[in-house]
Amino acid sequence: MADTSYDIIIIGAGMAGASLGAELAAHRNILLIEREEQPGYHSTGRSAALFSEIYGSKAVRALSRASKAFFENPPEGFAEAPLLNPRGTMFVATPLQAEALDGLKAQPDVAAHTRWISAKEAVSYCPVLKEDALIGALYEDGSADIDVHGLHQGYLKDIRRKGGDIQTGTTVSEIKKQSGNWRVTTGAGCYSAPVVVNAAGAWADEIGTLAGARSIGLKPKRRTAILVAPPPEHNPANWPMVMDIGEEFYFKPDAGHLLVSPCDETETSACDAQAEELDVAIAADRLMTATSINVRRIEHRWAGLRSFVADRTPVAGFDKDAEGFFWLAGQGGYGIQTAPALARFAAGLILTGEPDPALKVFGVIENALKPDRLWANV
Numbered sequence: 001m002a003d004t005s006y007d008i009i010i011i012g013a014g015m016a017g018a019s020l021g022a023e024l025a026a027h028r029n030i031l032l033i034e035r036e037e038q039p040g041y042h043s044t045g046r047s048a049a050l051f052s053e054i055y056g057s058k059a060v061r062a063l064s065r066a067s068k069a070f071f072e073n074p075p076e077g078f079a080e081a082p083l084l085n086p087r088g089t090m091f092v093a094t095p096l097q098a099e100a101l102d103g104l105k106a107q108p109d110v111a112a113h114t115r116w117i118s119a120k121e122a123v124s125y126c127p128v129l130k131e132d133a134l135i136g137a138l139y140e141d142g143s144a145d146i147d148v149h150g151l152h153q154g155y156l157k158d159i160r161r162k163g164g165d166i167q168t169g170t171t172v173s174e175i176k177k178q179s180g181n182w183r184v185t186t187g188a189g190c191y192s193a194p195v196v197v198n199a200a201g202a203w204a205d206e207i208g209t210l211a212g213a214r215s216i217g218l219k220p221k222r223r224t225a226i227l228v229a230p231p232p233e234h235n236p237a238n239w240p241m242v243m244d245i246g247e248e249f250y251f252k253p254d255a256g257h258l259l260v261s262p263c264d265e266t267e268t269s270a271c272d273a274q275a276e277e278l279d280v281a282i283a284a285d286r287l288m289t290a291t292s293i294n295v296r297r298i299e300h301r302w303a304g305l306r307s308f309v310a311d312r313t314p315v316a317g318f319d320k321d322a323e324g325f326f327w328l329a330g331q332g333g334y335g336i337q338t339a340p341a342l343a344r345f346a347a348g349l350i351l352t353g354e355p356d357p358a359l360k361v362f363g364v365i366e367n368a369l370k371p372d373r374l375w376a377n378v
Ligand SMILES: Cc1cc2nc3c(=O)[nH]c(=O)nc-3n(C[C@H](O)[C@H](O)[C@H](O)COP(=O)(O)OP(=O)(O)OC[C@H]3O[C@@H](n4cnc5c(N)ncnc54)[C@H](O)[C@@H]3O)c2cc1C
Pocket: 011, 012, 013, 014, 015, 016, 017, 033, 034, 035, 036, 039, 040, 041, 042, 043, 044, 045, 046, 047, 048, 049, 050, 051, 170, 171, 172, 173, 199, 200, 201, 202, 203, 207, 223, 224, 225, 303, 304, 305, 306, 329, 331, 332, 333, 334, 335, 336, 337, 338
């Protein structure tokens, strides 16, 4: 049987593949391939749903800022509810973390989006915090909870509405160059296209290897989250997210519970990550150390993979040695909040060879994202 031909094949229907697919589908004939029956089963469905303009590397922060307008004003009919729900973020510091607090505060774009508050004020926002353990906090007023499901489903719906194809429950097992096109083999059939996008999350280096491309040195790192009940005397609905400035823990309200993470980064192979007992215990312990909360029961636990390259900045661009092979990987812990701008950036490169110039205004620079930067010193 002849292969089905497309202009672009995207591998992976998590947030990265879905957002890029939606940007491309109006202009090209696209196919999005996903191994799981449910796109979003892996990292995309396991996030803490934070939108922060000061979290992550400089390039990540630029992408987040460039994404904000989409979150606030998505296209007509994209989502049934707002994609962002305001929630401040408090980056709290102990006396031992004074230097880290000053370092963060000193970055001009961080300073522009935060205000310094005293330990007393921090406790007024989140009354379970131990005031005498803190020297103060940076408060980001403009951060928010993201409706991750609404965003992801909006992109998938947009792809279908624009005539793109989505194939779920089928694994890409072979990628070969044949007569100038990429031939992608899956359990459901073979497909060919001049352009293949690697949006396979933690599996991106494995997909690269299938295509004969060089490794980007991607390291999947497991992160754990738990849900615990708040103390009965408190209603945490309006508390900010509380993030330890050294990223030892964070917690935030989540549908009547508190979502807590010990901010673990355990290097692992690409897999269906599961929460380990020790990390669950560390999460509860760090929450109890920083607050007056006594954790009696873990209501729910999960883990997911945050996949990073060496500079903890996403990789978006054509591979210079494997013609037509495009990387969209390494989104780490920021792949939801950066998705709108990163998808627009990638679509610009694929459709015109140039990223959308409007992104430059926010500081989104091609050289910081292109895969070649990772091989420059090799
Ligand atoms: C605990 C936790 C908290 C987080 N918190 C936040 C946050 O607050 N804010 C934020 O912005 N980000 C956060 N993140 C990060 C964010 O979730 C990720 O950056 C993002 O989901 C990555 O999306 P992705 O599409 O690249 O990966 P994925 O969602 O993992 O999608 C990749 C897909 O590729 C598919 N695939 C792989 N190999 C194949 C193959 N051979 N054939 C077919 N399909 C294949 C997989 O099945 C998978 O569905 C968090 C992550 C974790 C784990």
